[in-house]
Amino acid sequence: MNTTVAALPVIYFDGKSTRAQPVELRMEGEFLHVRSAELAFDVPVAQVIWPERTRHGRRCAELPSGATLQCADGAAWDHWCRANGLHESAVVRFQQSWRWVTGFVLAFFVLMVGLYNWGLPALARGIVAITPQSFDEKMGQTTLSAIDDALMGPSGLALAQQEGIRNAFTRALRAQAPGQVPTWNLKFRKSRLGPNALALPGGTLLMTDEMVQLVDGDTDVLTAVLAHELGHVKHRHALAMLVQVSALGAVTSLVLGDFSSLLAALPALLGQAHYSREAEREADSNAVQVLTQAGMDPRVMVTMFDRLAALRELESKETSGGNAEKPAAAIGNWLGLAFASHPADAERIALFRRNSH
Numbered sequence: 401m402n403t404t405v406a407a408l409p410v411i412y413f414d415g416k417s418t419r420a421q422p423v424e425l426r427m428e429g430e431f432l433h434v435r436s437a438e439l440a441f442d443v444p445v446a447q448v449i450w451p452e453r454t455r456h457g458r459r460c461a462e463l464p465s466g467a468t469l470q471c472a473d474g475a476a477w478d479h480w481c482r483a484n485g486l487h488e489s490a491v492v493r494f495q496q497s498w499r500w501v502t503g504f505v506l507a508f509f510v511l512m513v514g515l516y517n518w519g520l521p522a523l524a525r526g527i528v529a530i531t532p533q534s535f536d537e538k539m540g541q542t543t544l545s546a547i548d549d550a551l552m553g554p555s556g557l558a559l560a561q562q563e564g565i566r567n568a569f570t571r572a573l574r575a576q577a578p579g580q581v582p583t584w585n586l587k588f589r590k591s592r593l594g595p596n597a598l599a600l601p602g603g604t605l606l607m608t609d610e611m612v613q614l615v616d617g618d619t620d621v622l623t624a625v626l627a628h629e630l631g632h633v634k635h636r637h638a639l640a641m642l643v644q645v646s647a648l649g650a651v652t653s654l655v656l657g658d659f660s661s662l663l664a665a666l667p668a669l670l671g672q673a674h675y676s677r678e679a680e681r682e683a684d685s686n687a688v689q690v691l692t693q694a695g696m697d698p699r700v701m702v703t704m705f706d707r708l709a710a711l712r713e714l715e716s717k718e719t720s721g722g723n724a725e726k727p728a729a730a731i732g733n734w735l736g737l738a739f740a741s742h743p744a745d746a747e748r749i750a751l752f753r754r755n756s757h
């Protein structure tokens with residue numbers, strides 16, 4: 401295509417003398433041909449430093465030898481460059497670098513998302529695996545005293561009712577293989593959290609009086625909730641999450657073997673934290689497994705979800721109706737680890753329905 405383009409008359413300076421020599425430029429493939437009565441040489445196009453395209457004025461290209469090509473007629477120069485595809489190749493070069501930058505940004509983004517989604521959980525699992533169980537217990541005690549101070553009071557439930565719920569859960573767990581059940585200890589509290597339940601690391605299961613009342617003390621439904629909470633204990637989700645929210649702090653504590661600063665920060669950390677969807681899924685499937693193996697219908701959990709949803713709806717109506725009093729569940733929202741802080745979505749409800757018999 402270049403052969404049809406007319407030669408461009410320019411002035412050649414060899415870079416050593418001030419002598420101006422008229423030459424003609426022609427493009428042949430990847431080479432720029434420089435010709436005059438005295439001169440005849442070719443330069444690879446890629447080695448020529450082409451001038452920036454400006455609106456007015458002369459153009460000046462630099463050759464690798466230090467020689468320059470000058471053209472007073474900027475418009476003719478630009479036209480000749482365009483006709484030879486030089487303009488296009490500049491655009492292509494720009495696009496190539498643009499593609500590279502985009503590719504780099506994308507790769508960086510993918511890396512960050514990957515690190516966040518898989519790297520951190522993987523790190524957390526690794527740290528959980530090498531952390532002694534005794535740390536879970538210390539963590540549980542610290543959390544319990546913080547929660548007790550801030551939100552809980554002694555349970556008002558009759559001891560016989562507490563014992564009935566405890567026994568029902570114990571019976572349900574009998575069908576589990578011996579190594580499958582972590583140590584647990586069920587405690588009841590009257591609370592400002594409203595109906596809720598919470599598994600503390602180390603195996604303390606907290607259930608509020610309000611949760612028992614919400615389902616009229618139905619031990620099957622409460623067993624389902626406790627089985628979910630025990631799933632969090634079994635998989636040590638609280639520790640994993642603590643590692644994720646304070647990765648550096650946790651690693652430092654482990655390396656130094658000194659957990660005191662981490663434990664001191666614990667209530668604040670757990671207050672902001674919440675279990676991942678994956679952790680909730682694991683806890684839910686633990687509940688389904690416990691219920692199924694005990695010969696119970698996993699659908700009982702749906703009763704709990706329904707009651708909580710109805711309560712939430714009632715509270716939001718009261719709030720929008722100008723009731724100044726803060727609904728109890730709203731106070732509990734900061735406690736992301738608690739049962740009622742994870743509203744059941746269609747996926748969770750479907751799990752318990754699907755496994756129904």
Ligand SMILES: [Zn+2]
Nearest residue numbers: 680683739742
């Ligand atoms: Zn949960």
